[in-house]
Amino acid sequence: MTTLLQTRDLKKHYRMGTSTVRALDGVSLSVEQGEFVALLGTSGSGKSTLLNLVAGLDRPTEGSLRIFDQDLSQMSRAELNVHRRRTVGIIFQSFNLVSTMTARENVTLAMMFAGVPRAERDAAADELLGSIGLGERQQHRPRELSGGEQQRVAIARALSNKPHLLLADEPTGNLDSHTSREIMAILQHLNEREGKTIIMVTHDAPLARAYAHRTITLLDGVVVDEQREPGA
Amino acid sequence: MTFRDTLDLALRNLGEAKLRTSLTTLGVSIGIASLAGMVSLGVGLQDQFVSRFTKSGLFDTISVTPGQDLPGGLTRMAFAGRGGFGARRRAERAAKASPEAAPLRSDLNDDTIKELTSMANVREVYPSIRVPVEAKFGDESEGTLAAGVPMSAKDQGSFQSIPYGRFLSSDTAAECLLSLDMAKRIDDANPQSLVGKDLTLAHGALGSGAATAQPVPGAMPSANASRIDVPFKIVGIIERETGPFAGAAAVSGVMIPMGRAREILLATRTLTQALAPGRGVGNAPYNQLIIKVQHPQNVQDVEEQIRKKGFSAFSLNDALQGAKRAFILLDIVLSLIGSIALAVSSLGIVNTMVMSILERTREIGIMKAIGGSDGDIRKIFLIEASAIGFLGGVSGVILGWIVGRIVNFGANVYIQNQGGTPGNLFSLPFWLIGGAIGFSISISLIAGSYPAARAARLDPIRALRHD
Secondary structure (H helix, E strand, O other): OOEEEEEEEEEEEEEEOOEEEEEEEEEEEEEEOOOEEEEEOOOOOOHHHHHHHHHOOOOOOEEEEEEOOEEHHHOOHHHHHHHHHHOEEEEOOOOOOOOOOOHHHHHHHHHHHOOOOHHHHHHHHHHHHHHOOOHHHOOOOHHHOOHHHHHHHHHHHHHOOOOOEEEEEOOOOOOOHHHHHHHHHHHHHHHHHOOOEEEEEEOOHHHHHHHOOEEEEEEOOEEEEEEEOOOO | OOHHHHHHHHHHHHHHOHHHHHHHHHHHHHHHHHHHHHHHHHHHHHHHHHHHHHHOOOOOEEEEEOOOOOHHHHHHHHHOOOOOOOHHHHHHHHHHHOOOOOOOOOOOOHHHHHHHHOOOOEEEEEEOOEEEEEEEEOOEEEEEEEEEEOHHHOOOHHHOOOOEEOOOOOOOOOEEEEEHHHHHHHOOOOHHHHOOOEEEEEEEEEOOOOOOOEEOOOOOHHHOEEEEEEEEEEEEEEOOOOOOOHHHHOOOOEEEEHHHHHHHHHHHHHHHHHHOOOOOOOOOOOOOEEEEEOOHHHHHHHHHHHHHHOOEEEEOHHHHHHHHHHHHHHHHHHHHHHHHHHHHHHHHHHHHHHHHHHHOHHHHHHHHHOOOOHHHHHHHHHHHHHHHHHHHHHHHHHHHHHHHHHHHHHHHHHHHHOOOOOOOOOOOOHHHHHHHHHHHHHHHHHHHHHHHHHHHHOOHHHHHHOO
């Protein structure tokens, strides 16, 4: 197996007034290609901070963060931008769809930034939304869609630029348990059938154990537990 | 991200906030309207002024006189381009560079008229002729100068309006025009009654078979001088326009067709040469030629070439240049006044864009998270700003035009009531339309650049947490 992600002594410190918050304080871990990894922890444990660093939304204070031999800590703003566009797809707890755009426009927006021609991205959006069960709801705006539907649009958007790595930040945090299972089933399908590597942040340990291959637990910015899940 | 996509995105963003977009656009359009209106007023006034003065014949005219070697090398200084300090050095340098550059010429004759007429940008060349005549009306007579008037002077300069009567009918007609002063000297109470009557102009000539020839008193009998009386029908009376350059406009007490004036001039010269051979008369028939150029802006160029030929040349071009500079100053003052409204409206753009960024912070965060670059975000906002600028510019020009028409209408009603001639006070040439719209877009881009840079710099994580 190829190593997709490797961090070494990764630190992220924030300055809050006069005190320093050590959101991540020396995390070393690695993720293989094709793995489904869940990051567990209470709020403030640093799991979301780690995800943001992997997503290229933020920069580490210290240490290295390599994805396919490229060190994100050394990247320029423009390179991080390319990384977000090509290498990763992100799914958020609060869906983060553009409220003034239809489901289809939300999916094509990411491809627009990647410079995909109009006809091509319309066709791709059709296919993605169809495969995820939203073929009929393409022209609806987010507020006309249920939470589950919105999260599915967000998944379609995350997949639109064909990334290797899917990052999910509490993807079921705003959903009821039934819808949560639907979303998790989609993620599992993407992992098993399409070979996407998935890193999911959650505080729902049973859910993580049910779907992920491996769970990593953080507390106060350091890894305190790591387990392979035989059931997954 | 292609330009087309950026444009689509920007326009849909503007469409999402229709009220705010249209209010901001209205602000810009009022600013542009006031600016365009002010400049349009300046241009309109300048057009009025320039066209009036161009018609006066003062600014498309060059007067040519024999080349003269004035004391102190004035002619050569003039040839070097300008006088003033260092002019002598320049003149000497010019003389060294081409020592044979300007042999002085004084041959102001019909061949020279042909030569000068064939120059580029020259519309017409005619001699300035004033011949001494004795004007006789009834029992009274007066010695005066009769000026030759070219037919092209019709409706130009002093002949733009003829209060009584009409202009001369042909170059050889036995007709004359009088100045109001002259007419009043003949008939103080009722000068206009002279129109249609005959004025007899008498000049001397070498004895010939002229019908009315009589001996000129005091002339040497051997010279066989005679007096020729010709009746000229008074066809019109003009207001005399006095000025430093009246010669160019051929204004005198009595004005006769150029052809007639030339005849009288030649006859008088022949007589003078016979009476006093070799004295008093040069080898050229004319003292001064008048050149009319195609456009006032050709004056300087043609003047320069005339000097190179060895003549002296003079024009009022510099005066027009001065007036134009004054108008540029007026335009600047007017556009500064107009710019105040535009400055206010550009603050409106900044305000709208900053508000829009606050409102869309989260959206910007999303765009960055899914791969939108800083440059993409900046471009979206800049295009939004320039779209507001474009719409504001177009509607501003239209608004400015409408207001200008209304003000112009009102002003003309007033001018007519005061007995003036109405005119177009506002002029909206294409360069002003294009310039106003272009300016509006540039101002909007400048106003939008700070908000756009702010949006581009947003930290995606913070932006995503924003509500």
